Amino acid sequence: MAVTFTAPVRHAGRRGITVDLAGTGVIVCGGATGGCATALFMARAGARVTLVERVAQPRAIGAGIAIAENGLAVLEALGLGLPQGQPVSAGRITDAAGRTLLAPRGHAPRVVLVRRSTLQGVLHDAIAADDRIDLKFGTELLDATPAGAVTLRQDGEESTHRADLVVGADGLHSRVRQCGDFGAQVRSSGIRYVRMLVTANVATGTEAWTPAGLFGAFAVDGGTYAFASCGTPESSAALDARDLDAFRRHWAANYPPAGRILGAVSAFDDLIVNEVFSVDCARWFDAALVLVGDAAHAMAPNLGQGANSALVDAAVLFDELRRAPSLPAGLTAYQQRRRPAVQRVAQASAQMGRLAEMTNPMGRLLRDRVLLQVAGMLASPKSVGMLLQEPTAVLRGIAQ
């Protein structure tokens, strides 16, 4: 099946000459957070959207996710809300004995914790209800050219398509990014994180920085979402050997609440293990190809801004495209507005990760007694603004 889209036309609107997204053909690759939000915004602007996701039934994937004020504002702009979100006291960090190491002074951003499947479900329901979006689950993007020619594969059959805009929302190992000239640098931090969902209510409600690294456990609907960094030789060896008991024993010895939470995990395969990578792209678009979310800027998870940033990307891409005199001008404005803002958060997140994952006793002593005191004093409305990247009132009103 070949779909041919017409080129976007320009028209004189209230703001002068603008790109008319009505009739613009957009193929979005990736049906997770960034891709769904982008598809919804583009469809609301009148574009003809095809959303391509290689997983046939993606809803059940993942553990928990913290959605902050900026992500919530983008969802609100789309007319969506999150049911069953548990509020989290963002930014409070304890040591293994439960003593507060860092607590935000003044305004802390609102954060709710949900199951990833809950967020995904809200987005997929909105996509399914929007008849301007052609949803293709179980379809893989094989190739895309900067001129907008796209090759897809579904049920073993390949088909070619044309689009005015191809959005790469296809995550860390983005195929769209590989198809264009984005000047991408992909780096591993060398650290693995483990995430888990357990049905027992065993949340500590905090993130703890312990001799074995970072461990957090928060309540989600119907249980507990927990995560751990795995930087010690013992936890790393346990992961390599797929030895849940050894992993549990190591954590129990260093942070007893982690031992209890890991006691509620029944099999090693219930742990989700991810190596932490960062992606920095010199350019976020190449002709008709544009990147959003992890494809453009995967970052360390320590400030909980990866998915939130993907939501902000989607909103800003929409905002800039509808105001620009041409597609290239809109894409340039999107890159100029998003890249520096995301880079600041990614750098802060990586620094936070390095502090959290310290296991050397002298280093931790210095960090806990000196560095975190200074960090607490430096926490300011400016740093909250940096974290959220865009004023939330702007994000909330973006679709009006």
Ligand SMILES: Cc1cc2nc3c(=O)[nH]c(=O)nc-3n(C[C@H](O)[C@H](O)[C@H](O)COP(=O)(O)OP(=O)(O)OC[C@H]3O[C@@H](n4cnc5c(N)ncnc54)[C@H](O)[C@@H]3O)c2cc1C
């Ligand atoms: C341990 C950990 C904890 C985290 N916690 C948080 C948190 O609390 N808050 C937060 O905001 N962020 C968090 N993040 C980051 C967050 O998970 C990511 O930033 C976010 O999922 C990125 O969304 P995305 O839509 O850009 O990409 P992804 O979620 O990676 O989705 C990409 C989609 O594209 C699909 N795809 C890939 N290739 C193709 C192809 N060729 N054809 C078709 N489909 C394709 C995939 O199947 C997938 O569905 C965390 C990350 C980690 C590792």
